Amino acid sequence: MHTAIQVENLTRVFNQRGKAPFHALRGVSFDVSYGEIFGLLGPNGAGKTTTIKIMSTLLLPTSGSVAVAGFDVEKDYARVRPLISLISGGETSGYGILTVEEQLWMFSQFYGMETPVARSRIEEYLKVVGMWDSRRQQMNRLSTGMRQKVNLVRGLVTDPKVLFLDEPTLGVDVEASVIIRSIVRDWVQGKPERSVILTTHYMAEADELCSRVAIINHGLILANAAPSQLKQDLDSRAHYEITVDRLDGEQLGLITAFMGEGNDLVLGADKVTNSPMLVAHLMHESDIARLIAALAGQGATLEYMRKLEPTLEDAFLKMVGRRFEDEEAVSPVS
C-alpha cells in the first residue's frame, strides 16, 4: 500500500439560508503517496480548507470518496482518526491555563498513548523545536511563533501516518517558519509510511517543501504536478537578462534578425547603472552562445548576465488569473 490518500471525484455543496447553494468542491481528484509532502494551493474560497476538513473527517462530502490510509473517511472515520493529525496556522487551541508540557501530554492522552512514551516524545520534539526550556510556561504566555511550534509538536507526538498542515506558518516570524519547515521535511523522511498535506499562502514554502502541488480554484483542480514541472510547463523557452556597455535599436534589429524567429529580444535600461539591458526569450537554452557571439560582433561588451527562472507564483498566476493578494471569495467553512 503506497497510497496515503486517495480522493476521487469529490464534491461538497453548502446550502445557505436564503441564498443559492455554494459549490465548494466540484469533482476534485488526486492521490498522495507515502513519503510525499503534497501541497494544495489556491485562493481563499478555492476549496482547500473544505478538502482538508473532509480528509480529516470533520466534514462529510456531498459525493465522491476519500480514503486515508485505505480507510473511507465517511464510513471508517473511527479507523482514520488514530492515523492522522491536524495543525492549523494561527490556531489558539488547547487551554491557556496549562503548561506546554501538560498541554502536549493532554493531547497525547486523546490518542491513548502511554504516559512514559508520550513524555519521552514530548521531550524529544520540544528539544527539536527549541522549546524544552519553556516546557513549564503556561500556554497563554507564549508568543504566536512559540504557540505554533507547540502545535507542531502536538501534531507529531502521536506519530501520525498523515499530517494535515493548514497554513502552518501563518503569522509566524521567519526564523520560526524556517524551523517548522525543516522539521516537517525531516519528519516525513524519518519513516517510510508518513505523508503531509500542506496548504499554504507562501509559494516559496510550497516550492521548497512539496514534491507535488495541486492548484485549486473554484472547487476544481487546475493542475497537479511537481513544482518544477509546473514552472517548466509555464514556458519552455529560456529567459536571460544581459547588461552590456552599449547597444542601440539598430544593432538590436540586426541581432534579432540573426537569432531567427521564435527568439524575442527586448531592450531596456538597467535601473541602477542605466546601461543597456537586454531581456532575451530564447527557444533553446543553447541559443545563448549565439546571442553572446552576436553581441560581441556588434562591439558590445558583456557587463552582467543572469538566467531568469519562472516561479511557482508565475505558474499560479497563469492558472488562477490572480495573485494570492488579490483574493476575494470566502468559503463558508474557511
Added chain:
Amino acid sequence: MKGFLASMYVGLQIESNWTKKWVWLLYLAAYPIGSFLAVIILYGVFGQKTGLLPYALYGTIFYYSLSMVFFDMAFSVHDDREHYQTLKYIFLSSTSYRTYLCGRAATRYLIALAGIAINLCWLVPVLHLPFHPNWAYLIAGAVLGYLVAAGLGLAMASVFLLTIKLDVDVVDALFGGMFVLSGALFPPTAFPAVFARIAELVPMSPFIELMRRAVSGQILTSFLSDLSTFQLLNRVALSAAVLFALGSVLVAFGSRKAQQKGYIDVTTAF
C-alpha cells in the same frame, strides 16, 4: 451620541440576532420569569399571611433590571476581549469605551424593562398586586436606576480591564451579595441590626423602594418608610450622580492602565 446609538444597535444585535424575531420576542417575555418564579412559589406557599408578595415581587423584578446593566457591562470586557476578540478595535474607534459600554447596556436595560412590562400585564391581575403607577416617578426612577447600575457596571468593567484572570463568577457573587442586602426579596429587618443599617446604604435599595412605590402607589413595608417618595428620588439621583461619575473615572483609568499593561488584546484561551 452617534457612538452611543451605534453601541445600542450592537447590543440589540448581540441580544437578538441568534434567532427569528418572534422567538426572540417570546424569549424577551419569558426571560424575567426566572428572576421572580421563586418569589411567587415561596411567598405563595409559605408567606401568604405575611402580605409581602408585592414587596418581594416588585423588588426582585426591578433588581433584575439593574442586574442586566451591571452584568452586561462587566461581561462585555471579558466577552469582547476573549470571545469575539474585538476589544482592541473598539479602543481604536472614535467612540469612547465608556460610551460603548453604556450603549450596549442601555439596550439590555430597555429589553429588561420591556420584559418586566409584559410580565406585569399578567402578574398584576393574577396575583392581585397593587398597581397605581406614578408615571413621572417611574420614568425618572428608571433613568436614574440605569445610571446607578451603569456606575457600578463601569467600575466592575474597569476591574475586568485590569485583570485577565478574574473569574466572571465574581460578578455573580457581588451582585448576589447586594441582592441580599438591598432588601429586594424581603425587608432587611430580618437581618441583625448592623446589616439592616448597611442595607439602607446599598445603592440599589432606594432605587428599588422608589420603583415599588412608583408602580404600586403604596408604601409596602417599613423599610425606608421614613423617606418620602420625593426624598427617595433625590437619594437615587445622588447615588446615580456619584456612582456614574465614579464609574466613569474608574473605567477611564482602567482603560489607560490596560493599554499600558498590554491587556487590551490578551486572550487566555481558557
Added chain:
Amino acid sequence: MKKQFLLFLRTLNARAYVRIFGQMREATWVVASVLGGFFTMATYIYLYRTLGTGSEFSGLVVLGGFMTPFFLNVLWGVATQLYWEKEMGNLELMLVSPAPLSAFLVGLSVGGAMHTMLRSLAVLFFGIAVFKVEFTVLHLPLALLVFLVTLFSMYGLGIVFSSLFLYHGRDAWRTADLVMEPTNVLSGSYFPARFLGVGLLGIAALIPTTLGLDALRQLLVPSFTAKVLDWRWESLILIGLGLVFAFIASWALRSVEYKARRDARLTLRWQ
C-alpha cells in the same frame, strides 16, 4: 476492546486533569464560588426567617445550596462545554483524535464534580458554622451513596444536553440561560419539592436534583417530613434516570456528530 477502554480512560483522565488542576491555578474562582454560594444560601435562610417557617427550612436551604453548584456545573460546565470547545478551536482537534466524545464529557463531568465539590463543601461549612444548621450523621454513608447516584444521573443529563449545544450553538446557549433559574427553582433547591403539586412535580422529577435533594433531606435533616417519596424509591428512580440519560447521551452524541459533520457545524464558530 481493551485498547478502546484504555483510550477512554486516558482521555477521561486528561480532560478531568484540566478541570481539576488547571483551574486551581486561577484562585479567584474559589472566592467567587464560595461567596456566591454563601450569599444565595444567606438570602433564602433570611427569607425563611421573614416568612416565619420552621428552623428545619435552614437545613433544607443549606442542602439546596450544596447541590446547586453541581446543577450549575452540569448546565454550564458540561452541557455547554462542546459549544465552548468549538468556540475556542479545540473541538476539531478533539474530533480528529480517536477518542470518543463521550470520554471527553465524562472526564469533564468527573473533573467538574470534583472542582464543584469545594464550593459545595464551603456552603455546607458556612451553613453549619454561621447559621448553626444541624444535620444528623446517622445515615451519612447512605447519604453519600444517594449523592453519588444523584451526580450520576445529573451529569448523564448534562451529557445529553451537550449534544444539543454542539449542534444548536447560541440558540441552545440562550435556552439554557432562560431555563436555568426556573429549573433550579423547580428542582426544589430552596424548598421541599412536594409543595410544587403533582403536575409540576412530575416535570421537576425529570431533573435529578429534585429527587436527589429530597432523598438527602430525608437522610440528613431529622425534622424533615415533607418528602415526595421514600428515599429508597427516589434512589432507584435516579439510577433508572441515569441509565436512560446515559443511553440517550450515547445515541445523541453519535447522531449529532454525524449531523454536524454533514451540515458543517463542527467548526463554524460564533454561530
